[in-house]
Amino acid sequence: QVQLVESGGGLVQAGGSLRLSCAASEGTFSNYAMAWFRQAPGKEREFVARIRWSTSSTAYSDSVKGRFTISRDNAKNTVYLQMNSLKPEDTAVYYCAATTKIFATRPVDFGSWGQGTQVTVSS
Numbered sequence: 001q002v003q004l005v006e007s008g009g010g011l012v013q014a015g016g017s018l019r020l021s022c023a024a025s026e027g028t029f030s031n032y033a034m035a036w037f038r039q040a041p042g043k044e045r046e047f048v049a050r051i052r053w054s055t056s057s058t059a060y061s062d063s064v065k066g067r068f069t070i071s072r073d074n075a076k077n078t079v080y081l082q083m084n085s086l087k088p089e090d091t092a093v094y095y096c097a098a099t100t101k102i103f104a105t106r107p108v109d110f111g112s113w114g115q116g117t118q119v120t121v122s123s
Contacts, residue, residue: 002027002098002112009094009117012086016121020081022096022114027077029053033102034079035110036070038092038119045095047105049081059105064090086121094119 003025012018022034035050049070050059058070069082079096094117097110104110 002029002032004096004098004112004114006094006096006114006117009119011120011122014086014088014121014123016086017082017084018086018119020083020094020096020117020119022079022081024077024079024098029077029098031100031102032098033100033104034070034072035097035099035105036079036081037095037097037107037110038090039095039116040092043092045107047107048094050105051079052102059103083119086119088121088123090119091121092119093117 005023008020032053033050036048037045038048039045047061051070067085072079096114098112099110101109
């Protein structure tokens with residue numbers, strides 16, 4: 001199982017930016033996809049973005065498309081989520097996850113999860 005550790009959350013004003021990082025345990029991830037999910041209080045965990053490790057192909061939810069960018073650094077075994085033009089509705093705990101189901105978007109299809117990092121966007 002992949003060990004994942006997120007960092008980079010915090011408090012930011014609406015319109016601002018944050019970059020989240022997800023450091024993965026040592027290993028090769030060529031068969032993996034990495035993703036970011038988020039969960040707001042009282043809501044279900046929702047898909048945000050996914051990147052296929054081997055090709056860097058990406059996918060985004062409609063709610064973040066054009067504002068968020070997912071990327072990965074192969075040398076550092078790290079996945080990033082650059083979040084721009086943040087809105088109060090982006091407030092949530094953000095989770096990094098890994099799967100061998102490379103086109104997955106459902107939380108149930110991801111077997112490895114980080115502990116989460118809080119992102120709060122004030123209006």
